[in-house]
Amino acid sequence: METVADNGLGGMTIIVATLLVGMVFAVLPLPDFVPAELGFLRPDWVAMVLVYWLIALPHRVGIVVAWVTGLLVDVLLGSLLGQHALAYVAIAYIALNLYQRLRMFTVWQQALVLFALLGLNQLINFWVESIAGDAHWRMWYLLPALAGAFLWPWVFLFLRAVRRRLVVM
Amino acid sequence: MAGFAALSVLLMFVDHVTDWLDKSRAAMTVAVTPVVVIADLPNRSARGLTEMLSSRDDLRRRITELESELTLFKVKTEKMAALAAENNRLRDLLGSAAKLQDNVLVAELIGVNPDPEEQEVVIDKGLVDDVFVGQPVLDSRGLMGQVVEVSRYTSRVLLISDQEHSVPVQVLRSNLRLIAQGTGIDQKLELQHVNSTADIRVGDQILSSGLGNRFPVGYPVGVVDQVVFEPGKPFAEVAASPTAQLDRSRHVLLVFTESRTPEATAFNSGGSDGNSGR
Known part of the structure; x- marks a missing residue:
């Protein structure tokens, strides 16, 4: 199949498109026959897509992209403006420092790091919520991070296939 | 990084304490509205599909049911309107403000x-x-x-x-x-x-x-x-x-x-x- 080779605007379009797909997954309503409690397992898809691009193309996707994405997620979820932005900037900073090592890891080792990153993401969100409102820490706040870590290999393989097929550089 | 983190914190503070950011939030919401609409598509198409697959008889039965229900509600509303008018007249006699529709x-x-x-x-x-x-x-x-x-x-x-x-x-x-x-x-x-x-x-x-x-x-x-x-x-x-x-x-x-x-x-x-x- 003919691929669209490019490293300019088109590449960014694909990155943005994957982030938007992540956002769709983030707000996808659960069907009625599924218990609402299952929502506690929903991983932060946007953060996972973001981490993939941070590792794969750190020269294109950096702190700024993370911050803007975070702001859009804040608007999407109705959280305080800046809450997800802060969390994403924090995980972007760590991912950008570790990307060379992360590339050497096997997917499951990466998943372990992902658990830490997504856990930090949850933690920052919880901190903000507890300062601004009254949230109580419950262990299930880490469930999305766990779910995210388990789903990471598939997200990783899928996004890598997308990147290679569409030659995003 | 520190700059963006600080900016986020500042934004959150302003958003929490004031309503200055409500306009910009509303503008950005328009930008992400397609995401919400797309996320709703599976649900929506599932409903469309059930509607398409339901038989003519089913639909006809539903229409009859809804029509009879509608008649029932119409009668009730007429009664309600009369009662509301009466109620307002009585309230008027008592000197209290009329109830609003x-x-x-x-x-x-x-x-x-x-x-x-x-x-x-x-x-x-x-x-x-x-x-x-x-x-x-x-x-x-x-x-x-x-x-x-x-x-x-x-x-x-x-x-x-x-x-x-x-x-x-x-x-x-x-x-x-x-x-x-x-x-x-x-x-x-x-x-x-x-x-x-x-x-x-x-x-x-x-x-x-x-x-x-x-x-x-x-x-x-x-x-x-x-x-x-x-x-x-x-x-x-x-x-x-x-x-x-x-x-x-x-x-x-x-x-x-x-x-x-x-x-x-x-x-x-x-x-x-x-x-x-x-």
Whole structure:
């Protein structure tokens, strides 16, 4: 199949498109026959897509992209403006420092790091919520991070296939 | 990195303390509206599919059913109109203000907050339809919640079952006035500060009391399903289940009370009532 080779605007379009797909997954309503409690397992898809691009193309996707994405997620979820932005900037900073090592890891080792990153993401969100409102820490706040870590290999393989097929550089 | 982190913190502070950012948030919401609409597509197409697959007979039966229901409701409404007119005449005799008619606008649900802790939904009506912050939202059975955020084409509705939401209510049987607070994921209401001598029983209907000027008077809010008097505690624990189908309703009604048209709201916004927004 003919691929669209490019490293300019088109590449960014694909990155943005994957982030938007992540956002769709983030707000996808659960069907009625599924218990609402299952929502506690929903991983932060946007953060996972973001981490993939941070590792794969750190020269294109950096702190700024993370911050803007975070702001859009804040608007999407109705959280305080800046809450997800802060969390994403924090995980972007760590991912950008570790990307060379992360590339050497096997997917499951990466998943372990992902658990830490997504856990930090949850933690920052919880901190903000507890300062601004009254949230109580419950262990299930880490469930999305766990779910995210388990789903990471598939997200990783899928996004890598997308990147290679569409030659995003 | 530190700069962006600081900027985020600053934004959050400003957003939490003031409403300066509401305009920009509304503008950005328009940008992400397609995401919400796309996320709703599977649900929507599933419903479309069931409709397509249902047989002619089924549809015909449904139409007949709905028509007979409609006739029934029409008769009831006529009776109601007569009663409302009579009621207003009597109120006039007593020298109290006439009750106002409520107008409603039908809206459709297009999204729910993915966080199960937060009881919020997104509807497909916004500023262009004159929706305003604080507007009461009903479904066909009772009170659902209130609008907390409006953008151009969509708005966000906080349900009465959210932990940060309270409604001033009264018990239909005894006229006892109370506050019903949401409890989050179990979609129950908790009636607060009920005296242990209060006249309240399981099965009591609770209606919105209209105190606080946010919700209109007399819409069903819930039914009391548990009353526990524990000796030694100052208040009884009373739980109610909401009458509205908070997790089922696809169609909701936005209420426009004559006295609370957008202009009037702008005039006395920041209303000092017990209802929370954020």
